[in-house]
Amino acid sequence: MKETILVTGGAGYIGSHACLALAEAGYEAVIIDNFANSDRSSLDALQLITGAAPIFLEGDIRDAAFLDSVFARFRISTVMHFAGLKAVGESVAIPLEYYEVNVGGTLEVLKAMQRAGVRSIIFSSSATVYGDCKVQPVTEASPRSATNPYGQTKLVVEYMLEDLCGSDPEFGVASLRYFNPVGAHKSGVIGENPRGVPANLMPFVAQVATGQRPYLNVFGSDYETVDGTGVRDFIHVVDLVEGHVAALKYLKSHKGFTPINLGVGRGVSVLEMVAAFEAVSGRKVEYRLCDRRPGDVAASYADPANANALLGWRAVRSVEEMCADTWRWQQHHAARNAAAQA
Ligand SMILES: NC(=O)c1ccc[n+]([C@@H]2O[C@H](COP(=O)([O-])OP(=O)(O)OC[C@H]3O[C@@H](n4cnc5c(N)ncnc54)[C@H](O)[C@@H]3O)[C@@H](O)[C@H]2O)c1
Numbered sequence: 001m002k003e004t005i006l007v008t009g010g011a012g013y014i015g016s017h018a019c020l021a022l023a024e025a026g027y028e029a030v031i032i033d034n035f036a037n038s039d040r041s042s043l044d045a046l047q048l049i050t051g052a053a054p055i056f057l058e059g060d061i062r063d064a065a066f067l068d069s070v071f072a073r074f075r076i077s078t079v080m081h082f083a084g085l086k087a088v089g090e091s092v093a094i095p096l097e098y099y100e101v102n103v104g105g106t107l108e109v110l111k112a113m114q115r116a117g118v119r120s121i122i123f124s125s126s127a128t129v130y131g132d133c134k135v136q137p138v139t140e141a142s143p144r145s146a147t148n149p150y151g152q153t154k155l156v157v158e159y160m161l162e163d164l165c166g167s168d169p170e171f172g173v174a175s176l177r178y179f180n181p182v183g184a185h186k187s188g189v190i191g192e193n194p195r196g197v198p199a200n201l202m203p204f205v206a207q208v209a210t211g212q213r214p215y216l217n218v219f220g221s222d223y224e225t226v227d228g229t230g231v232r233d234f235i236h237v238v239d240l241v242e243g244h245v246a247a248l249k250y251l252k253s254h255k256g257f258t259p260i261n262l263g264v265g266r267g268v269s270v271l272e273m274v275a276a277f278e279a280v281s282g283r284k285v286e287y288r289l290c291d292r293r294p295g296d297v298a299a300s301y302a303d304p305a306n307a308n309a310l311l312g313w314r315a316v317r318s319v320e321e322m323c324a325d326t327w328r329w330q331q332h333h334a335a336r337n338a339a340a341q342a
Pocket of ligand 1: 036038125
């Protein structure tokens, strides 16, 4: 019998890639999602790639009865908790929704796990918990703070998970702090397909390359970085989800709260990323330099040593691969989906 993993938010960008990684590693994924930021097309794509229909239940992580029914129906060993809201700007405009889904929803997931006797969770945390950390690269011991409501929700959930581990020595948490996930599965049939105007860099760059948007706004050109633009640790989404499979194995023998950076360990500027995308796609990406965005930090990149040591994992895919896979996805699928949505 295959080990069963509950994947909340499994119809979304990272969750859908995680389901593929789980299938490849021999696990069964049970996906729950309310399609707040996704639709059935990612589930159809999973079927196309794996040849099997994914196990999917539509529902909301804030719905305790729904969660209980899922835990009653399947023998879940671990939860991979991706479901949540993730747009920093939106979190400033509607903070209470962010607290309700990201904090309240996670609380419901944890309480349902307790009722079902499931004591292992991999949480989608973020480099945003390091706030505006002056010392780069950041290690898991770097001070935590937040510069926006989205970041606060990730911090609150980390505190909640630490307290839970403090109360129950059998509870195991891998809080994976993602840096900047980009790219798509090689097949080009799953990828990041945001609704409306993309909040993340690469979908925006890709939409400019296809002519869906006239130009990219580059926020901040006077940072103390290599070319004045923000520096981030871009990590291929397939590397990222492979880190989750490694964390599953780690949790078999480790209890307590373990924060782990998932990043490449190298900072790349926004304009370097744009240039790499232009080289791979052969398309010009027009951009305009704009003022800094409140809450953005100049540079953020990981020290991934802990992930190497604890999980035996490291990111191996190059910036060129990140761009090529984004471009393949954008050309074949995202453009069509965007046209259908318009
Ligand atoms: N993409 C990034 O850059 C990034 C970086 C750091 C951390 N994260 C975190 O990783 C997780 C996954 O991110 P993603 O990029 O795949 O986002 P996504 O929006 O593509 O996926 C999230 C999924 O959760 C679902 N969802 C939202 N609210 C829900 C609810 N109440 N009940 C059930 N399902 C719900 C959405 O419909 C969506 O399918 C999020 O928690 C995010 O905060 C993402």
